[in-house]
Amino acid sequence: MKHSLVLIVTFILIGSLYAAPRGTTQSEYPTTGSVYDQAPVYHPALRIPPASTPTLFNREEWMMADSLTIKSILPANSQIGVKYRSLDQGIEAFSSLGTFSPEMIAAVHKAPRWMQAELTNVLLQLSPDRQILWVNTINNAVDPYIDEIAFSIANSSATYLQSPLSTPQLFIENAEFIYAIDEDLAYVSVVNHGTSTSDPNYYSTTSYRKYNSNGELVNVEVPRDIYYWYIVHPKLTDEIPAYIDPAIVENNSNHANNITAPQIGQFWRSYLYSVQEGEYPVLSDTLTTVQTLFNHNGNTSDAIHALQWWINNTMAFTSNNERPHQPVRIYSKHFGRCGEYADYTSAIARLALIPCTSILSMSGDHTWNEFWDEAWIHWEPVNGYINDPLVYENGWGKVFGSVFEIRSDGFLTSVTDRYSEGLATILVHVADSTGVAIDGARVILAYQETGFIVDMIDFTDNAGNVTFLVGENHSYYARVETPLGIYPPVAGTYSALCANAVDGGEYAYQLTVPCAMPVATVTDLGLPADETQDWRIGVSFSAPVYYINGRVSWDDLSAQGTIPRFYKLVNEPSTINMLITDEDNYLFYQTMLLCEANLYLPNTDHGFVNFNVPAQQNWYAFLDNSTRLANSPLIESMMLYEHYGVGVDDQLLPITTATLHQNYPNPFNPSTAIRFDIPRATEASLRIYNLRGQQVRKLFAGSVESGMHTINWDGTDDAGQAVSGGMYLYRLQSENMDTIRKMVLLK
Incomplete structure (x- = not known):
């Protein structure tokens, strides 16, 4: 008996020494695990197009004072937009994304x-x-x-x-x-x-x-x-x-x-x-x-x-x-x-x-x-x-x-x-406990031989779906991981999908994670009354595409303690939320997804709104992606800040101070308009400079009458040559004014 035991141990050791080395060098996923349950069949529901609103600016009798053009990826739980400052009746861009130096x-x-x-x-x-x-x-x-x-x-x-x-x-x-x-x-x-x-x-x-x-x-x-x-x-x-x-x-x-x-x-x-x-x-x-x-x-x-x-x-x-x-x-x-x-x-x-x-x-x-x-x-x-x-x-x-x-x-x-003559399709739909689709969920597909072999990893789209193309004659299993929870709820276990997939087979299953997706609680108060028709903010926006945001499965940086992530472009529109709130409610929304809004457009892929601004407090008009878990829409938006050009008796409002306005459009290509207001006749000049302080173009120098003036710059220097793209400064100098603003030329 003793000799038999030694012989068995010897064979085991020799077998391990001469086992064939792995071909691939990627890190292995565990092959242990068990079947937790059979995933239920998924029956796709009819997809309802997102709500939308007209997208035309009505600019009759309104004059543009400032503008903001946005083209940005908006990560989950992020906002970007424009803030109205009641103190000086100006606007500024704001974002939860970080600093745009x-x-x-x-x-x-x-x-x-x-x-x-x-x-x-x-x-x-x-x-x-x-x-x-x-x-x-x-x-x-x-x-x-x-x-x-x-x-x-x-x-x-x-x-x-x-x-x-x-x-x-x-x-x-x-x-x-x-x-x-x-x-x-x-x-x-x-x-x-x-x-x-x-x-x-x-x-x-x-x-x-x-x-x-x-x-x-x-x-x-x-x-x-x-x-x-x-x-x-x-x-x-x-x-x-x-x-x-x-x-x-x-x-x-x-x-x-x-x-x-x-x-x-x-x-x-x-x-x-x-x-x-x-x-x-x-x-x-x-x-x-x-x-x-x-x-x-x-x-x-x-x-x-x-x-x-x-x-x-x-x-x-x-x-x-x-x-x-x-x-x-x-x-x-x-x-x-x-x-x-x-x-x-x-x-x-x-x-x-x-x-x-x-x-x-x-x-x-x-x-x-x-x-x-x-x-x-x-x-x-x-x-x-x-x-x-x-x-x-x-x-x-x-x-x-x-x-x-x-x-x-x-x-x-x-x-x-x-690489396979026999091919089947497996769709996995991931939802929360209320049936809401979970975006960016990590779905691990496996099949079973001596143990569970991780076969493919993918991430759900905005509809909560991921599709796998698989070879025939295998039985497939899946598990899902999200920041909110996992399914099956026991780590290392799988839900059974199809048994012995057949060539041409199309399979669909649902995995329900016991969690709740983020939900915004917004009370729409309607647009506030504005006794004076003077300033307004116009916002036109769309989300024409989005990015699936997932963690990288094999990357040596993961051993350093942080797992990298990728962004995969999806050429389909995404829904976002658009809100207008006062300052307190913006802070409430940021921290608790709870607020009272004066305008709320939820889950829409494009829209337009004009907002007459009451001057007594600060206001925020912003686009929001807080009800997504991971995926990120591409935001394209034009935000205009406009002044009403005609008073009650159709007389132009008097100009009392010299003002240099933000150029429009900005950023621009190939030309832009620069507007400035002069209260009385004077000598003035308008010049363009690069960031080194060198003059690029003298647009005007001489006598100027009182009133509103607009000068176009075509992106060329004093020699008539096209300048390179980048940031430029434009400077208005007059008897009582010396003001500089920034603009960006796109190339």
């Missing part, structure tokens, strides 16, 4: 307009010292690198930008090397569509050459977003973008111990292009003779095949206990499994200006790549696979659950339909 405004408007909302959103989440660090990085950048630097900042997590592990030098080097390597490569060129001073929506991309299936040499331009996400972004999958000491063994727990200062470490984009070790080939020598990116006529003398050769001649397929995520360290080891190969391949392709991403199946414990050539093409260099996506199912015998692509910011997109 002049430097930050200048940086945002230096970036292309199409990424400004995302850039503003991430900068507002940073501490003042980190915000100014990244703001200065953009403000000090020059063309053609501005858009690449700004995009990488805008689409990095606030957690990373706040961390001391992030450095502006890496972002600058990342952008500069794209243009440096462009000079070496014959098969691809960087193309700039406009500049920061010539086009507010400027962008860059690449154009590459290839032979099509007819043997014709053609040029293809990469779509804008693919260029920025899959060539420019300095992050690949779960690694921390940083300078790495290639000689230091990478810690499997935090993957951060080999991060060093820029002066000591190496960044993969520039390092891997020219590094030379022993007899290993040099990548720059391999690429500089290539003339095409990927040929479809059987000619394999292209960049994809050259990279595949180089990867396999600098790597071997095996592993030891160290499983690095950093491409610099992977190269130094010269071996790895599919996890290392996938990260390595993405880095090599992107530095070669080829769009590339990583594809994962956590349930299948395998990862590989795709590159872009007018479509995403399957690629696994270690096995020589190019455009053979069903090889795993039909050649290896894999039966995938979910297969997904991991974007640089950690967002996961299902691509199961490309």
